[in-house]
Amino acid sequence: MIIVARKGLTADELDNIRERVEALGLRTHISIGGTRTIIGCIGDEARLGHVSLLSIPGVDSVHPVMRPYKLAARDFAADRTSCVQVGNRTFGGEACLVAAGPCTVESERMMKATARAVAKQGATVLRGGAFKPRTSPYSFDGLKEEGLRILARVQDETGLPVVTEVLDPRDAALVAGHAEVLQIGARNMQNFSLLREVGQLHRPVLLKRGLAATLKEFLLAAEYVMSKGNMQVILCERGIRTFGAETRNTFDLAAIPWLKSETHLPVIADPSHAAGRRDLVAPLSFAAVAAGADGLIIEVHPDPGTALSDGDQSLDFKGFAQLMRDLKAFAAAAGRTV
Numbered sequence: 001m002i003i004v005a006r007k008g009l010t011a012d013e014l015d016n017i018r019e020r021v022e023a024l025g026l027r028t029h030i031s032i033g034g035t036r037t038i039i040g041c042i043g044d045e046a047r048l049g050h051v052s053l054l055s056i057p058g059v060d061s062v063h064p065v066m067r068p069y070k071l072a073a074r075d076f077a078a079d080r081t082s083c084v085q086v087g088n089r090t091f092g093g094e095a096c097l098v099a100a101g102p103c104t105v106e107s108e109r110m111m112k113a114t115a116r117a118v119a120k121q122g123a124t125v126l127r128g129g130a131f132k133p134r135t136s137p138y139s140f141d142g143l144k145e146e147g148l149r150i151l152a153r154v155q156d157e158t159g160l161p162v163v164t165e166v167l168d169p170r171d172a173a174l175v176a177g178h179a180e181v182l183q184i185g186a187r188n189m190q191n192f193s194l195l196r197e198v199g200q201l202h203r204p205v206l207l208k209r210g211l212a213a214t215l216k217e218f219l220l221a222a223e224y225v226m227s228k229g230n231m232q233v234i235l236c237e238r239g240i241r242t243f244g245a246e247t248r249n250t251f252d253l254a255a256i257p258w259l260k261s262e263t264h265l266p267v268i269a270d271p272s273h274a275a276g277r278r279d280l281v282a283p284l285s286f287a288a289v290a291a292g293a294d295g296l297i298i299e300v301h302p303d304p305g306t307a308l309s310d311g312d313q314s315l316d317f318k319g320f321a322q323l324m325r326d327l328k329a330f331a332a333a334a335g336r337t338v
Helices: 011-022 108-120 145-158 169-176 192-199 215-227 255-262 271-275 278-290 317-333
Strands: 002-005 027-032 037-042 059-063 084-086 089-091 097-101 125-127 162-165 181-184 205-208 233-237 267-269 295-299
Touching (some): 002 011, 011 037, 089 097, 097 108, 097 317, 108 317, 145 162, 145 169, 169 181, 192 215, 205 215, 215 255, 255 267, 267 278, 278 317
Parallel strands (some): 097 125, 097 295, 125 162, 162 181, 233 267, 267 295
Antiparallel strands (some): 002 037, 084 089
């Protein structure tokens, strides 16, 4: 249930509405926009059935939220997009932000070189995996805690906020102590214990769509995080598994405008994992931005041929610089900057 407040709502009226709803055992989420205020009612809406909400001072209208994902639904926010603050930039604002870096943290020297290179070309977030879920148990699965310490030092030295993946609920607080953004990878999109845990932390969460997840399942995964109080969720389309073998995954371009119309959350794309081939990263990036993506997350490595993971889909520094130059025209056509 959402309550739309009247224009000119006073602070006392807002407090009164909130207290009336919470007295019935529901939680409230307040979203104040430029032209309206939304009071989201979270819990058993049947308890509101006998209350004349329209008679409460300051209430303009009341609307049920029919979608199973309540907090993520577009109607739940006062403005079109909820911006998620990362460092001094926002996902969901006018600019299309780019996170870039290697699949896996390999050494401090490599991470520093990559951070400087991608920042020079306009990237605003550094990506790098310390804990890596791998299909084979014999593949390199990250430097773990040492990788986190490297990321933290590089973040402090370069000023680039770091996004890195968390795999286990028991490690969530540890990762949050070293990184600005917590990534939930495709394989963990429905790890509900992990989603609940990061929902209790005050860190933005970059949530990737699962390998074969429907968009409804994707938004319900976001709902798990948000239901625990963390509304700072960034949705990431990274391709889904279909019958084709020509690319690593099938990039669901239509998911981007659909998510933008259905939810108030920022939506970004991961063309590297969608393609699995570096020659396709640029065209998929252009398509994603033209479709309305609020950002990109791109794999970049100083020497992809020697990368310990995902070298085939990683751009080198020269390739990333070319991508960022070419991307500006597509962003401008979509009314955005990079």
